[in-house]
Amino acid sequence: MIGGVVHWAIAAVLLAAAAQADITGDAEDPCAHASADIAVGACSAQIGSGELSGEALATAYYNRAGAKDGTGDKAGAIADYTEALRIDPGFVQALNDRGIVHGQTGDFDLAIADFTAAIALNPADAHAFINRGLAYEKKGDYDKAIADLSAAIALEPGSAFAFNDRGLAYKNSGDLRRAIVDYDEALRLQPDSEVALVNRGVAYEGLRDHPRAIADFDAAIKLDSSDASAFANRGTAFLGLGNAARAIADFDEAIGRNPDNAAFYNNRGTAYESQRKFTLAIADYDEAARRDPDNAGIFFNRGNAWRQEGDLDRAIADYTQALSLKPRYAEAFENRCVAYGRRGAYDKAVADCTQAIALNPRDAQAYANRAAAFALMGEPARAAADRAAAARLNPALYPCAKRFAAKGTEHSENCLTRRN
Numbered sequence: 001m002i003g004g005v006v007h008w009a010i011a012a013v014l015l016a017a018a019a020q021a022d023i024t025g026d027a028e029d030p031c032a033h034a035s036a037d038i039a040v041g042a043c044s045a046q047i048g049s050g051e052l053s054g055e056a057l058a059t060a061y062y063n064r065a066g067a068k069d070g071t072g073d074k075a076g077a078i079a080d081y082t083e084a085l086r087i088d089p090g091f092v093q094a095l096n097d098r099g100i101v102h103g104q105t106g107d108f109d110l111a112i113a114d115f116t117a118a119i120a121l122n123p124a125d126a127h128a129f130i131n132r133g134l135a136y137e138k139k140g141d142y143d144k145a146i147a148d149l150s151a152a153i154a155l156e157p158g159s160a161f162a163f164n165d166r167g168l169a170y171k172n173s174g175d176l177r178r179a180i181v182d183y184d185e186a187l188r189l190q191p192d193s194e195v196a197l198v199n200r201g202v203a204y205e206g207l208r209d210h211p212r213a214i215a216d217f218d219a220a221i222k223l224d225s226s227d228a229s230a231f232a233n234r235g236t237a238f239l240g241l242g243n244a245a246r247a248i249a250d251f252d253e254a255i256g257r258n259p260d261n262a263a264f265y266n267n268r269g270t271a272y273e274s275q276r277k278f279t280l281a282i283a284d285y286d287e288a289a290r291r292d293p294d295n296a297g298i299f300f301n302r303g304n305a306w307r308q309e310g311d312l313d314r315a316i317a318d319y320t321q322a323l324s325l326k327p328r329y330a331e332a333f334e335n336r337c338v339a340y341g342r343r344g345a346y347d348k349a350v351a352d353c354t355q356a357i358a359l360n361p362r363d364a365q366a367y368a369n370r371a372a373a374f375a376l377m378g379e380p381a382r383a384a385a386d387r388a389a390a391a392r393l394n395p396a397l398y399p400c401a402k403r404f405a406a407k408g409t410e411h412s413e414n415c416l417t418r419r420n
Contacts, residue, residue: 031063036070043067058088065094069101077101092121096128103135111135126155130162133169142173160190164199171203179203194223198230205237213237228257232264239271247271262292266301273305281305296326300335307339315339330359334366341373349373364394 030042043064046052052060065080081098084091099114115132118125133148149166156162167182183200186193201216217234220227235250251268258264269284285302292298303318319336323329337352353370356363371386 031060031067036067039067040064040071055088058084058091058094061087062091062094062097066097069097074101074105090121092118092125092128095121096125096131099128099131099135103131103138108135108139112139124155126152126159126162129155130159130165134165137165137169137172140172142169145169146173158189160186160193160196163189164193164196167196167203168199171199171206176203176206192223194220194227194230197223198227198233201230201233201237205233205240208240210237210240214241226257228254228261228264231257232261232267235271236267239267239274242274244271244274260291262288262290262295262298265291266295266298269301269305273301273308276308278305278309282309294325296322296329296332299325300329300332303332303335303339307335307342312339312343316343328359330356330363330366333359334363334369337366337369337373341369341376346373346377350377362393364390364392367393 030038031046032039034042043060046060047057047064061080061084065077065084068074068080069077078098078101081094081101084094085098088094095114095118099111099118102108102111102114112132112135115128115135118128119132122128129148129152133145133152136142136148137145146166146169149162149169152162153159153166163182163186167179167186170176170182171179180200180203183196183203186196187200190196197216197220201213201220204210204213204216214234214237217230217237220230221234224230231250232254235247235254238244238250239247248268248271251264251271254261254264255268265284265288269281269288272278272281272284282302282305285298285305288295288298289302299318299322303315303322306312306318307315316336316339319332319339322332323336326332333352334356337349337356340346340352341349350370350373353366353373356366357370360366367386367390371383371390374380374383374386
C-alpha cells in the first residue's frame, strides 16, 4: 500500500451541559431562558442585586456559567461553575457541566476529577459515567473508559450513545470486533445513527472488510450527505479495494465540504500516488503539510512520492523532516536509507537502516536494505550476515539475497526497496 492514510471515526463528545436551571418557577426569567448574550447580562444583574443567597445564588452563577459557555467564554464559564460550587458544594449538575467544559478545553484530568465527584454524589447518574469514560478515552486510558461506559450501560441499557462511545473506546484500544458488536447494538437502538454507521464502517475498514465498510459509509451518506468524514472514509475504503478513481472522487467530495482538513489532502495524495501521478500527489501533500506542518506522516508520504519521481534530494529532505517531528519513526529511517543508497551514500544508508533495525528488530526489509548497502560498500561478510537475518525473518526476501550471490555486488542496488 502507498504511504499512510487516515481513517476518521466520529469522535464522541462530552454530553452537552443541561439548559440553565430554573428554580424560581418563573418561565420568563431571562437568566434561565434567554439567549446566551442576554442571559449573561440578566444573570449578572441578579447576582449583583444582593437579593439572592444560598441555592438561588448558586443557581444564578450556574445559569451564567452556561450562558458564558454558549458565547464561547470557557474560562468565564469555569469560574462561574466554581463559584456556584463554592456556595453549594453538592450541586451535582454544576460539577458535571464544569467537567464538560474542562474536557472541551483539553483539561481531561480536571474533567475526570469533576465527574468523579459528581458520581460520588449521585452514583446512579449514567451521564456522569459516560462523560468520565469519554475523558479517559481522550487520555488514551481505554480500560478505564470501557469500565465507565459499561457502568453507564448497566444504568441505561437503552442508551445508543453509550454503546457507540464504548465501541469507539474498543476501536481505539485495537479491539475492532468488540467495537463492531457495540456499534451493532447502537444501531439496533437507533437505526438512523449516522455517527454509529461511520464508526462501524471505520472498524470494518480496520479489519480490511472494505465492502462492509463501504456499505456503512453509503448508508451514512444517505442519512447526512453533508458529512465530509463519511465521504473521506469511503474514499479510503475504495483505495483499499484498489479503486483509486472512486477514492479520488470521494476525497474530492470530502475536500469540497471541508477544505481545511489536512488528512483529506493527504489521502487523496496517496490515491494519486497509487496511480503513479506523482505531481498531483505531491501537490496534495503540499496542501496537507501547509495545513498540518507538525504531521510527520505527511512528510514521509511526500518523501515517498519524491523518491518515485527520482528526486532523491527532496525525498531525503522530507524523510529528515519527518524524523525531526517523530524521532523514532522507523519507516522514515528505512526509506531514507533507501534514498541514500540510491544516491550512492552507502555509509549514510547503513546508519539509517541500523536505526530502523534498532527501532524494529524484526523488520526483515531493513536487514535486506542494509545488506544491499554493505554489499555496495565492498563488505561481503556483513552483507551476508544481514541477508541471512532477512531470510530468517522473511523467507520471501531470500530470492533477492540469492541474486546477490549469483550476480555479484554490482546488482546489489536492485534489492534496495522502500517501505510505504
